[in-house]
Amino acid sequence: MIFLLDRLRLETLTFPPDLPNACARAFEEELQRPWSRIWCIEEEGTLVAFLSVWFVADEVHVIDVATAVSHRRRGLARALLFVMFDETKKQHSRLAVLEVRRSNVSAIALYRAFGFYAAHLRPAYYADGEDGVEMHCVFDVGSGAVVVRGDEV
Numbered sequence: 001m002i003f004l005l006d007r008l009r010l011e012t013l014t015f016p017p018d019l020p021n022a023c024a025r026a027f028e029e030e031l032q033r034p035w036s037r038i039w040c041i042e043e044e045g046t047l048v049a050f051l052s053v054w055f056v057a058d059e060v061h062v063i064d065v066a067t068a069v070s071h072r073r074r075g076l077a078r079a080l081l082f083v084m085f086d087e088t089k090k091q092h093s094r095l096a097v098l099e100v101r102r103s104n105v106s107a108i109a110l111y112r113a114f115g116f117y118a119a120h121l122r123p124a125y126y127a128d129g130e131d132g133v134e135m136h137c138v139f140d141v142g143s144g145a146v147v148v149r150g151d152e153v
C-alpha cells in the first residue's frame with residue numbers, strides 16, 4: 001500500500017541495502033520542507049520503493065524515485081507516479097520537471113510512459129561528468145490532463 005511519509009511513520013521504517021538513495025536522515029530533512037512529499041511503499045515494515053517530490057508554486061519537481069532491486073519490474077514506481085499525478089491535479093500543477101542521467105534507460109522509459117519529454121540537455125550535469133536530461137511533463141490547467149509533447153532536444 002502506498003502512503004505519504006510523516007515523521008511518526010519514518011521511525012517505524014527499515015531501509016534495505018538494495019534501495020538506492022534512501023536513508024532515514026535524508027528523509028527526515030526532506031520532511032522538514034513544507035513543500036516536500038515522499039510517497040512510500042513498504043513490505044512488512046521495510047521500505048521497498050519511494051518517490052520524493054517538491055510542489056513549488058504551480059510546478060512539481062521530481063527529486064527522486066527508486067525501487068529496491070529485489071522489487072523491480074513489478075509496477076511499484078509506476079504506482080507511485082500515478083499517485084503523484086493525482087496530486088498534481090488537486091494542486092492544479094502546470095508542469096512536472098525532473099533531471100535524469102542520459103544513460104538511465106529504465107527511468108527514462110518510465111517517465112516517457114507518463115508523458116514526460118526531453119526538454120533540455122545538461123552537459124556534464126553530474127559529478128562524474130555524465131550528461132543530464134531535463135524532462136518535462138505539461139498539464140492542461142483546466143482538466144489536469146497531460147498535454148502530449150515531443151522531445152525538444
Ligand SMILES: CC(C)(COP(=O)(O)OP(=O)(O)OC[C@H]1O[C@@H](n2cnc3c(N)ncnc32)[C@H](O)[C@@H]1OP(=O)(O)O)[C@@H](O)C(=O)NCCC(=O)NCCS
Pocket residue numbers: 020049064065066067068071072073074075076077078079099100101104105106107109110111113
Ligand atoms: C527506474 C526505477 C525507479 C523503476 O522502478 P520499477 O518499480 O522497477 O518500475 P516499474 O516496475 O513501475 O516499471 C514501470 C515502467 O518503467 C519502464 N521500466 C522500468 N524498468 C525498466 C528497465 N529496466 N528497462 C526498460 N524499461 C523499464 C517500463 O516501461 C515499465 O513498464 P513495464 O514493466 O510494463 O515494461 C528503478 O529501476 C530504480 O530504482 N532505478 C534506480 C534509481 C533511479 O535510477 N531512479 C531514477 C532517478 S531519475
